[in-house]
Amino acid sequence: MGIFDSVKSMLGGSGKSGGGGRIDLKERFALERTAVTGTMAKFFAAKDLHNDGRIVGVKVLDPEKVEAFEARFRHLKKPSEGEIAMKMRHRNVVETYEVGVSTTGNPVLIMEYIAGPSMQNIIVKKQEEHVEGRRLELIQSMAEALRYVHSMEFIHRDICPRNFILTPDREDVKLIDFGLTVPALPPYMAPGNRTGTPLYMSPEIVRRRATDKRVDLFSLGVTYYCLIAFRHPWQGEEVTGRAALHHDTSPPMPLGEACQNVNPHLSRAIMQMIEPKVDERTPTIEHFIQALSRVKEVYQDGAASPIH
Numbered sequence: 001m002g003i004f005d006s007v008k009s010m011l012g013g014s015g016k017s018g019g020g021g022r023i024d025l026k027e028r029f030a031l032e033r034t035a036v037t038g039t040m041a042k043f044f045a046a047k048d049l050h051n052d053g054r055i056v057g058v059k060v061l062d063p064e065k066v067e068a069f070e071a072r073f074r075h076l077k078k079p080s081e082g083e084i085a086m087k088m089r090h091r092n093v094v095e096t097y098e099v100g101v102s103t104t105g106n107p108v109l110i111m112e113y114i115a116g117p118s119m120q121n122i123i124v125k126k127q128e129e130h131v132e133g134r135r136l137e138l139i140q141s142m143a144e145a146l147r148y149v150h151s152m153e154f155i156h157r158d159i160c161p162r163n164f165i166l167t168p169d170r171e172d173v174k175l176i177d178f179g180l181t182v183p184a185l186p187p188y189m190a191p192g193n194r195t196g197t198p199l200y201m202s203p204e205i206v207r208r209r210a211t212d213k214r215v216d217l218f219s220l221g222v223t224y225y226c227l228i229a230f231r232h233p234w235q236g237e238e239v240t241g242r243a244a245l246h247h248d249t250s251p252p253m254p255l256g257e258a259c260q261n262v263n264p265h266l267s268r269a270i271m272q273m274i275e276p277k278v279d280e281r282t283p284t285i286e287h288f289i290q291a292l293s294r295v296k297e298v299y300q301d302g303a304a305s306p307i308h
Helices: 003-010 063-076 081-087 119-124 135-151 214-229 241-248 264-273 285-300
Strands: 029-031 041-048 054-061 096-102 107-112 164-166 173-175
Touching: 054 063, 081 096, 081 107, 119 164, 119 214, 135 164, 135 173, 135 214, 135 285, 214 264, 214 285, 264 285
Parallel strands: none
Antiparallel strands: 029 041, 041 054, 054 107, 096 107, 164 173
């Protein structure tokens, strides 16, 4: 069965959307874009026939995979992805309009649809035209998104290029996907929770050590590095989970070597974010934003562009 057929099957069900968060996908939505299958969900764009036909993103979760992930936190009464996503209201974070359960028992999130490309596609395909002359502003927006999530006392835990989407005008960026997000509280930061995208995982996640918000700083730093250099700081043939084992066993290539046109102050700020030793890493996103402000001040005073 192809992706499109599987989505049509998923849209099945009888009856109309009722109260209590029940959502009849077939009755309410008209599929607009072929679905994308992720680790724990399928995502597609659709017309919301109950809301003037506006285009929305519909995320349909796999109940078994969600249960397997949530089971490790069952005794903590962890908020669900939908509950977390509904709390987020920021210009650089995708807005979630509604959560519910489909007629076939799948958790569903209905959200803002961002039509621009993901940062992942831009990096992998080296699409310079999408970010040329805009990198500094996009870096700022990505930092603002994470600052907001951290201010809400959550750890995103899956910061990576795939989860940043450019707006259609290429002027801004939005953070998506709170499937692995946890509250920034001690019980959720205990050793053992190895989840995330391997190439962007911090060493403390890889080694199953205690974590905190600095895991997101590491992942964001690697994302920035890739956005600037179009390569990974630990470039290698291995792209599976084993690749993350290099993050604290071999040094990353300095950003200034991977991209010789980057401003040295910006390079140092990003390299500090990907410091394997957590106590030597950038302590908070606020610290990075302050460093970024100093880089922008120099640029505005007439110095060469931070990223040529």
